[in-house]
Amino acid sequence: MLADHEAHDQRSLRPRTRLIADTVTTVEQRRAGERVEATLEPRLVIPGNDGEPFISGDFLVAAYQRGYRWGRHEVRQLLDDIKANADDARKQGKTPSDYYLQPVVVLSRGEGLWELVDGQQRLTTLYLIAKYIGTRDPDAKVEYTLSYETRNQEGNDSRHFLEHLETLDDEVRKSNIDFHHIAVAYDEITEWFREQTNPKKAANDIYNALSEWVYVIWYEAPSDTNPNDLFTRLNRDRIPLTDSELIKALVLSNSGAAVGQPGRQEEIAAQWDAFERDLRDDQFWAFLTGSTTRRPTHIDFLFESMTPPAGLRVRPRYWTFEKVRDDIEKRGAAAFWRDVVARHGLLTGWFHDRELYHRIGYLVAIGDSVPDLIEASRSQTHSAFRAALVDRTRQRLKLSRDEVSLLQYGKNDAKCTDVLLLMNVETVLASSDRGARFSFHAYARDGWSLEHIHAQNAEGLKKENQRRDWLEAHVKKIRSTEWSAELAPAAEQVAGLIDAHLALAPGRTDDIGFQEILDKAFALFGSPGGSSTQENLHGLSNLALLQRDFNSKLNNAVFALKRERVVELDEAGAYILPCTRNVFLKYYTAAADQQLSIWGPQDQEQYYEKLLAAIGTFLAVEVDAEGQDVA
Structure with missing residues (x-):
């Protein structure tokens, strides 16, 4: 086949049928x-x-x-x-x-x-x-x-x-x-x-x-149309006509005066422009696609949702247009456009319904597709569809309570991310503020990764200047923290070790001495008597979602320092996921257990309980040997 956009492009072969579009443009109009x-x-x-x-x-x-x-x-x-x-x-x-x-x-x-x-x-x-x-x-x-x-x-x-x-x-x-x-x-x-x-x-x-x-x-x-601008787009910029531009011409050519409705073209054109504006709204677009990627025309999404590619991984160019053309040939432009209007109404209805917005937005964010959801909604009542979304989420997660407890950073990162995202979405949905909405646009835009709430090691600190930066930040935090009488001596000891290490001439610091300080610092900011098993280090009770660029700035820091930086980011207006903010502001920890500089077992336990409470509806029901539900 010919290579570039000027090249010949053979369409999928189909039965010998033709669409004769009546051109409604007249010389008098021009x-x-x-x-x-x-x-x-x-x-x-x-x-x-x-x-x-x-x-x-x-x-x-x-x-x-x-x-x-x-x-x-x-x-x-x-x-x-x-x-x-x-x-x-x-x-x-x-x-x-x-x-x-x-x-x-x-x-x-x-x-x-x-x-x-x-x-x-x-x-x-x-x-x-x-x-x-x-x-x-x-x-x-x-x-x-x-x-x-x-x-x-x-x-x-x-x-x-x-x-x-x-x-x-x-x-x-x-x-x-x-x-x-x-x-x-x-x-x-x-x-x-x-x-x-x-x-x-x-x-x-x-x-x-x-x-x-x-x-x-x-x-x-x-x-x-400005011919120079159009030529530049089609040729020099290599941006071909979109499916929607061809479909628009096809629909309008088969509407209006040609079918005895002179005003119909103007009506469809106005609806078309309104649909395009709606789909260009950042929040609506991310809700439907799980993406912030812009397109030349966003209304293509409606037509693509009506023409699934039948097992093809990538749509050939003009696949959507060809399928729509076949549809219009069979049913007529009026019937096709009625379906477009109905589909737009369905999607905007979902978007403005707070519960459906959060449930569907979450499914799309973890890989479900709007066309599949539309198909699922067709054979169900409104209430049945709402209930089906819960079951659909349960089937996608495929996790029981026991399986959630076994999820680990580094082993089940994708599942950990799905669970924590669900906690955030459901937390916003359950908010008493009826206007609160989770931002799927911000989630798609910023890129998120798993962050240890309290680190137990300092992976990646291979260079001396990186180790010195870490030591300077942590000795400052140690000296600014009000320690209990029990921990004050240990804090002073760690601060002294850091001072001595930083006093060494450049190039004289060593990994062994740094690792000793590291271990003592992590122990100091950990909970007295708390264990550091793999389960409580890499499990969900010690994980949160944070933007990747923020994560790189907070990585390897103890909880107290991370908390300080998260508060600074929050005050500066950075978008922090609600549950991540709640973790570092200690909203999940009971007042009696509050120790702002420490993330200990009591914090982890209460955070994990809140997580299970938020996602419990979507977990698989466990059964015993007799097939009975396990309470």
Whole structure:
């Protein structure tokens, strides 16, 4: 297949059906200066099937475009692909399936006059192919002309050159670079036909193809489009027409005056713009996609949710448009658009329903998809769907209470993250503030990672300057902390060890001495008598979610220092997940157990109890040997 966006793009083969879109734009509208929406239809290359549109008119390739540059490979590839499509059908005893080239983008410049914004390589090559066939069959007439503005300005007549190419001498054919490339392409077309077993039959087969089943997707841009800007987007910036732009033209071309409803186009266009604005809202977009990635047009999401890719991992270009086109052909544009409006209403309804917003937003954030959720909602009542979301979350987590207790940092990071995110989402949902909403946009935007609430080691402190920074920060924290009479001597001892270590000349510090201080500092800020087993170090009772860039700043610090920095970040307006904030502000610890500089067993136990209380509804029910629920 041809490589770039100018290349031929064969669509998935399908039964031989066609959509004839009625173009509602009139010359009178253009002359009156009214804004005309884009129109779209498939067009045959040369006249053939009765009543089907074909390419016609006079096309100007404006000076802002580069010249014709297709080479021998691209020309041959196009002919080979068309021939292969016909050969495959012939072997199966079938009629060739409709075959679509990429969109040709035009702007009207008066009746029968078009500015060719995108597609000059394809239209020029198709013109040359039809021209060659015309030397064999006088009925094979192309009904359009091409003119290149830059070449006309040089005193050349590009239209005349194309029309008489086969009779011109080498001097004219090589008079400028565009003429040279066009002549080379025509020679390659001639050579391709000569190489066929039966050149006359090959010419007849290609003629039948261009007049019966090879189409361009004709896209007439809105009348107020700036052609330079559109060309830049499509070519220099390599941003092709989106599915939604093609779908919009298709829907509007099949609505309005063509179906006896003159005002329908304006109504659909207004709805379209409203839907696009809604989907560009950061919170709504992240709720639906679990992402903050922007697109040229966001309304594509609605159409993609209606056209699942049937097992394909990646949608081919214009897959969505082709599926919508088939749907409109079968049901009509009115029925299709009613479904779009209903789908938009369903999604905005979910977004504005506080419970559904949190339950669905969480599922999307951990990998569920809105199209699957829409499908699940179709066969259920509203209340049944709400209940089903709880069960759906339970099935995705696949955790019992015992299994939650065994989750470990470094072994089950993804599950730990899912559990902690659920705790945060459910905490916001359960808030007495009925206006509180978890920000799935901030969650998708910032990137989150697991953070030990109280560290027990200092991984990554390999360089001397890193160790000195750690020691300076922690000795400052030790000296600013009010210690109990029981811990004061130990605190002074650790501070003295740090002072002595920092007093060593640069390069004289050693890993062994640093590790001794490290162990004593972690023990000092730990709970007296508390153990440091793998379970309470790496389990959920000692984990929280924090932005990755914040995590890197807090990593390796004891709880007291982390708490101080989290408070500073919170005061500065940084987004901290609600449960992470609650942990470091000690909201989960009973007043009687409050020790602000320590994260000990009593803190871990009460934090873990709150976690289980928040997510308990979504955990699998455990059964005993007799199959009875375990309380």
